[in-house]
Amino acid sequence: MLPGFLSAQKLNKYWIELTDKNNSPFSVNRPAEFLSLQAIERRENARIPVEESDLPVNPQYVRAVEAGGARIHGTSRWLNAVSVIADSATATSLQKLPFIKKVQYLGPHLKIRNQLNRPAKKRGVVQDYPRPGGDENPWGYATLQNSLLGIPALHAAGFRGRGIRIAVMDGGFTGTDTLPFFDSLALNGRLVAGKDFVELDTSLFESAQHGTSVLSVMAACLPGYFTGTAPEATYFLLKTEDTGGEFPIEEANWVAGAEWADSAGVHIINASLGYTAFNDPALGHFYHELDGKTAIASKGASMAASKGIIVCNSAGNEGDGAWRHTGVPADARGIIAVGAVDNSGSRAVFSSVGPTADGRIKPDLTAPGDMVVVAGEKGIDLGLSSGTSLASPMLAGSIAALWSAFPEKTAAEITDAVFATADQALQPDNERGYGLPDMTQAWLQLGGFTGNGVPCSFDRTRGKLDVLLNFRPSGELKAELRNQTDQVISNYSVNCNREQLPTLTLGSLHLLPAGIYHLILSDSSEQIRCSFTAAP
Secondary structure, eight states: OOHHHHTTSOOEEEEEEESOOTTOSOOTTOGGGTSOHHHHHHHHHTTOOOOGGGSOOOHHHHHHHHHTTOEEEEEETTTTEEEEEEOHHHHHHHTTSTTEEEEEEEEEOOOOOSOTTOOOOOOOOOSOOOOTTOTTOTTBTTHHHHHTTTHHHHHHTTOSOTTOEEEEEESOOTTTTTOGGGHHHHHTTOEEEEEETTTTBSOOSOSOSHHHHHHHHHHOEETTTEEOSOTTSEEEEEEOOOTTOOOTHHHHHHHHHHHHHHHTTOSEEEEOOOBSOOSSGGGOOOGGGOSSSSSHHHHHHHHHHHTTOEEEEEOOSOTTSSSOBOOBTTTOTTSEEEEEEOTTSOBOTTSOBOOOTTSOOOOOEEEEOSSEEEEOSSTTOEEEEOSHHHHHHHHHHHHHHHHTTOTTSOHHHHHHHHHHTSTTTTSOBTTTBTOOOOHHHHHHHTTTTTTTOSOEEEETTTTEEEEEOSSOOOSEEEEEEEOTTOOEEEEEEEEOOOSSOOEEEEOOOTTOOSEEEEEEEEOSSOEEEEEEEEOO
16 A cells, blocks of 8 residues: 555554564564663662563564555553554554454544654743742751651762653643753753653653643742752653543553653653543443453553562542542552542542552552642743642652662662551552552661761752651750860851651851861760861
């Protein structure tokens, strides 16, 4: 069939499952040909072997499908499948090929609406901005939502996601290329425009503000005004959601995005996406399909988790509707389906509930998702948003901050610690799952203080030294700052009588000369010494 003939027909998208990977030019013994060094290292660290499922789809099969008149939209090595654009007659004829196991209709082919490869806009860096949170509080308007997950103490210990790679799959990231919240990411090369799996280009800053809001609760970094849960992580932006309509092709895009993220060596995937009903009612999911192994996206999500990636996916917002249950791929095995709680820790009424069709508890964990502060549409405007779409990145960023403290740990070791600290760990249910986790407690469980004394973090820009105490002082705490020759520079007295693990912030240190310093902390019963370096 001539390629031009396709344009004269009604085009659809189809999912084509293949029978095998026989005679593949790729080999599990040469993974560098299809996986990045980071992806290989992640597998090796977790003792996860490179398997046949990691091999790309056989290129001979792909060429044969193209020769049969279809246009390739995407491929899936994990599920050994291709998604194609074709008319119905072509799709029918492809079923006759001996290596094709199944052809499934995914909906109509929607025309591209956005300008191809639009470059990022010029970023104007904000030199000054209001700090309603004050220098004493670097999280500003995000303080409450971050505190619910135990983030402040973890950040005070210096763990803010550095070295952790997060893929964010969404419907678009309008404004991310210009909003000041992401200046530090962009200027430090930690904001990567990956791929648009809908329109098959690299234009990501378009189509929807949703991805920008999602990203902001993790990555925003305007200290004292609005700071996310993992402001020092590296983010890969992927567009998998077609905002022009709701069809199963988006599940195929979800899998393609996850495979791209795996190949790039990410540690965490956040997908604030879910599927139950589609524009064509005949394509919708039934409850009995929520078994983690039926829907395309669910099978792909489970595969992602099996490759050593922590997958956080929104549970869904159907808790107060007729459907009520979590969607696809939140039903997947091995991932974290994230439900939403309000500022008191109670389940948000809209947060979808379990169990799955095969009786597993869902959601798995919860995070703040009701009236969450997010980046606005311009400048440093902020807004409030609700949904498990916010709960999922809140948790994903928090896990990134935790993982940055223990980069040698595997995904399983990190998630085990997170689940163990959740407030319903011993009595999980199908409304809040295992509950709301505490990243500071997870950090302590993993050995946060072992051999490290009292952790502290010096920030010259803020002129602050943040200290995380590994004891609960009784009454007044005295702090003495000394230079490397042990001369006393400053004395402080602070009342730190708190029930929770306390943090201490010492200020007015903007002009502290570069060098090594010692902080002597003492209360009525003990004295502790810690050291830090003040860079120029």
